[in-house]
Amino acid sequence: MDNSKINKIIMENPIVEMDGDEMTRVLWQVIKDELIYPFVELNTEYYDLGLPHRDETDDQVTIDAAHAIKRLRVGVKCATITPNAQRVEEYKLKKMWKSPNGTIRSILDGAVFRAPILTSRISPVVRTWKKPITIARHAYGDVYGGVEHRVTGPGRAELHLSCENGEEIRKTIFDFEGPGVLQCQHNTDKSISSFARSCFEYAISTKQDMWFSTKDTISKQYDQTFKLLFQEIFDREYKLKFDELGINYFYTLIDDAAARVIRSEGGFLWACKNYDGDVMSDLLSAAFGSLAMMTSVLVSPDGDFEYEAAHGTITRHYYRYLKGEKTSSNPVATIFAWSGALRKRGEFDGNKALMAFADRLDFACLKTLDDGIMTGDLAPLCSGGGGGGGSSGGGGDIQTVDYIRFIEAIRDRI
Ligand code: NAP
Ligand code: MG
Numbered sequence: 350m351d352n353s354k355i356n357k358i359i360m361e362n363p364i365v366e367m368d369g370d371e372m373t374r375v376l377w378q379v380i381k382d383e384l385i386y387p388f389v390e391l392n393t394e395y396y397d398l399g400l401p402h403r404d405e406t407d408d409q410v411t412i413d414a415a416h417a418i419k420r421l422r423v424g425v426k427c428a429t430i431t432p433n434a435q436r437v438e439e440y441k442l443k444k445m446w447k448s449p450n451g452t453i454r455s456i457l458d459g460a461v462f463r464a465p466i467l468t469s470r471i472s473p474v475v476r477t478w479k480k481p482i483t484i485a486r487h488a489y490g491d492v493y494g495g496v497e498h499r500v501t502g503p504g505r506a507e508l509h510l511s512c513e514n515g516e517e518i519r520k521t522i523f524d525f526e527g528p529g530v531l532q533c534q535h536n537t538d539k540s541i542s543s544f545a546r547s548c549f550e551y552a553i554s555t556k557q558d559m560w561f562s563t564k565d566t567i568s569k570q571y572d573q574t575f576k577l578l579f580q581e582i583f584d585r586e587y588k589l590k591f592d593e594l595g596i597n598y599f600y601t602l603i604d605d606a607a608a609r610v611i612r613s614e615g616g617f618l619w620a621c622k623n624y625d626g627d628v629m630s631d632l633l634s635a636a637f638g639s640l641a642m643m644t645s646v647l648v649s650p651d652g653d654f655e656y657e658a659a660h661g662t663i664t665r666h667y668y669r670y671l672k673g674e675k676t677s678s679n680p681v682a683t684i685f686a687w688s689g690a691l692r693k694r695g696e697f698d699g700n701k702a703l704m705a706f707a708d709r710l711d712f713a714c715l716k717t718l719d720d721g722i723m724t725g726d727l728a729p730l731c732s733g734g735g736g737g738g739g740s741s742g743g744g745g746d747i748q749t750v751d752y753i754r755f756i757e758a759i760r761d762r763i
Pocket of ligand 2: 628
């Protein structure tokens, strides 16, 4: 293709670009070269979050990138390695650096939203689902910040709070007559309120109904506080905007929500407490098809957006790539992270051409899949498709290709 013939789209303001590790770092470059540079005069503030550079900068680069997102309001991130003992050895690291996603999340004080990318070729396990279900998980407190104790014999367990004003509060939890277990959880109004605002912002941004669920009938203080804070914030700050957009906020019990989700046709945001979100997000991603087709967006309570794929750096493919193999790694979620960030930049700047390009890019990906061209992870999920070079069945002819041919096929369709 002769690029000089195309008038490239101009971006007045940059987005924050965070490069990453392993196979996704390889995909990152190919996506930019083939799908973005030919069409957009790409304007980014680049941060290399690849593990070697995080190590060189004592992880300062991650902190700088997070602050850049607060300033520029939109970021796109490649998957990154969260170091463990084995990675410290492999990369000869100075330290076992923290998870970049955790660092960015704590600086932005945001919540994570995961949504599946649907294609006509792959039917969700649940027949009634026609539209994606986005799940929001509160990423603070509850059982993840809990204190536990293994009770070995008889004794009284008490809840004891020493207030700053001198008040002492004691409640009996249980009189143990023998061994048992004990757990204490906490959360803060500040964190719950931030989570609520991030969710309402995201619902508005994506023009979707929002559901929130807890077990407030049983947990009359703890879960009830979540329910009340969400309702107060909604009524005070968001109800008008929701009414204008014709979208709804709806609270129900977690068990009722689980049942309704299965019978729904999708197309809404489901806000969950920490544990519920942990379990339900894995359940939804499996039921919609594949982790490689899940996008993830971090939204701060101020309405800053960071886009990425939900999957990791696909290490196993990377080692094969290093041996010279062309792997069949699926770039779709990473491409959708790019289109999400470009579209959001376009929205903020009133740049219609950029928004239209983002839509085209998504459409070209979906069209490629519709045409039966896909990476190896998806072929076995297609109804009637068996993968291999052009096997035909109920799913039509499916051509399994490596990531380079797949990205070229997308480029041909932009
Ligand atoms: P992973 O990278 O998500 O990959 C796990 C397996 O899932 C792969 O081996 C592959 O299966 C399949 N898979 C995932 N994404 C795929 C794609 N786009 N295309 C095709 N297949 C895909 O998880 P992991 O192996 O547990 O973690 C690897 C590294 O990623 C770790 O260092 C971890 O710290 C990091 N990680 C980062 C993030 C993030 O930055 N957001 C999230 C999770 C993990 P097959 O091998 O069977 O083909
Ligand atoms: Mg989980």
